[in-house]
Amino acid sequence: MNKAKRHWIIVSFVVSIILLIIKFYSFHITGSKAILTDALESIVNVVASGFAFYSIYLSAQPRDQNHPYGHGKIEFFSAGIEGVLIILAGIFIIYQSIIALVYPVELQMLPFGMVLVGASGLANGVLGKLLAQKGKEYHSLTLEADGKHLMTDAISSFVLILGVGVIYLTGYYILDSVFSMIFSMYIIYNGYILVRRSVAGLMDERNPASMEWAVKVLNQNRKNNWIDIHNMRVQQYGGDKHVDLHLTLPYYFELNQVHDEVENVEDVLEENMPGNVEVFVHADPCLPEKCCHYCQVKNCAVRKYPKSKKIIWNASNMSKNQKHYHELSDAL
Structure with missing residues (x-):
């Protein structure tokens, strides 16, 4: 993948x-x-492409003592640098446009310049679409950001044409600076x-x-012994993910049983979520x-209260740092 x-x-x-x-030849x-x-x-x-290459190289390096999460x-830093550069380019364009308003210049060879810009815009659009698709496929923010930037560039090129x-048809050369400032605001917005x-x-x-992906995976593979999952967090590290969660299990489970259930949860997330996934599970009794009312364990020998409801797992209640006994869910 890397x-x-x-x-x-x-x-x-x-x-x-x-x-x-x-493009610079077209401007010339x-x-x-x-x-x-x-x-x-x-x-x-x-x-941005040069820095993106370095960031992809670095993100592929294995974890080490100084970078335990890889x-x-x-x-993310690469995408931020690209955004800042886009904003600076937009500001410089506004500056150049103001100068052109004060000192207007007659334009030359506009039809040929339009052809060159159109061809480059088409190339950017095709490449940007491919990079955005590959970014989603490989779970790479860098590729996706670069692709979206190129597609934005393609759109601005066609609007520019x-x-x-x-300008060519009307002869109002002052419109050149006006259009430049409009395009620059669009560029600055995308940089932001x-x-x-x-x-x-x-x-x-x-x-x-x-x-939402983690919640969906856990719901699809939910087991009766997994009485409750809460305090779940999903952190993104480029294309990798780190998942923390608290898993409530029957209090009478032996250590080996707890270990097996914890591994089951880890395997479910690691095998069904995209990218490299690291899972840390904290087991609670x-x-x-509080738990008998929604516990799904069948034929529980120590149940003290009848089962009366089923907690529907969702991103809202699973991220809270508390068990779900307070939830008001649909009755069974």
Whole structure:
């Protein structure tokens, strides 16, 4: 998988360099500040792809004494760097557009420049779509972020062509700066989205998709002996995940039985969740006066209270640091 990630990020890096040259040549022959915005974003593409390659290489390194959870979080850092570069490019574009408003320049060879931008936009769109798909397939935020960035670049390129076309048909060259500023705001917004996701990952913000996946897996493989699961947390480390949870088991289980049930929970999550998954399970004994009402153990010899309800496991109640005896669920 890591070899495949490196392959796609290298493809992205090489293509970004080629398109960078094409776009700057287009700006050179036309003098359009709007086309310059596209060219400047291509610099970001090249830098981001280079850093993404390093982050994928580093995230693939095994855990060590200094990094017990591995190196996967570098992918969040990579996405954040890419987002910051996109924002800086957008700010620079606004600066260039203001200068062009004060000192307007007549544009040249716009039709040929539009063809070059259109071809590069099409290439970015196809590559971006592939990278986004591969990012989801390999659970790589770096690939997914790079792909979405390229698709954003492709969209802005095609919108840019429409804007330059209007300039060419009307002869209002001042519109070049106006369109540039509009595009730059769109670029800055997309940079902010990437930075937001990066900070969320570095701060271990809850990932709803990963949590829902874990809940679904546990519900599909639920056993009667698993009386309760609570205080569950799913942390993302690049393409890897770390799951912590508390498992309530019958208090009369011997240590070997507890060990087997804990391993069963670990195996269920590790085998059915995407990516590399590490699971830590803390075992709790059941409390008859609180757990008997929803305990699903059949023919329990020590049951003190009749079974009256079944707790429906979901992301909300499984993440709470308390047993589910307080839950009001559908009666059996």
